[in-house]
Amino acid sequence: MPGLAAFLAVLAAQPAPAADFTGTAGAGGVGGSALEVTAGTAFTNALGSVVGGGAGGDGGSGGSGGNDGTVGQGGAGVVMAGNGQTLVNGGLIAGGLDGNGSVGARAVTITGNDNRLELQPGGSFEGEIVATGTDNAFLLGGSSTGEFDNDALRSSLQGFASFQKTDTGTWSLTGSDSQAWTVAQGTLKVAGSVGSATVTGGRIGGTGRLGSLTMGSGRSRLAIRSGR
Incomplete structure (x- = not known):
């Protein structure tokens, strides 16, 4: 069939369509949490120890004219998802970095209720500490002796119902915040200013300022000038 042969010859001579490489690449994976504390348990991160969330994955490269994939977020250092848990930090707890290595995830995420997050001298956090539950x-x-920057209450600590000084050591509060503190044990020295303090045990001192002070009926001691 000459007509068909001629048609096929013309078709074969046509250039092949250009490949389309303009699609958007896939997103990078989200880094995993380093630790999840389950309901009713306690975990102590000792001095010198590091708990860090996993790094997010890098997004894929888009084709010519296409978009690169979004980078994955880093994982939280510790997740407390249950109720009635205790996390004691005397080391470093840090959120993982995103796929670009520039944005850090939360150091601690608390989604349950009635949990306790205790910072001990020598301990630190890298990343926000966010509680979304109650109490x-x-x-x-x-x-021993430690120092806590009270300004961190505004920039890093979010959603906590109470702030307490416990155990026999001495902590100094620097910086300023309007938060209310309860002193149950040991000594709390105010070097900056706080909104209020209630002393149910132990001692409060320092050269800073208090918006108000309440002394309990237990074995409490006062050695501070009230704010003016």
């Missing part, structure tokens, strides 16, 4: 408490504990 979660942030504690300054331990038996």
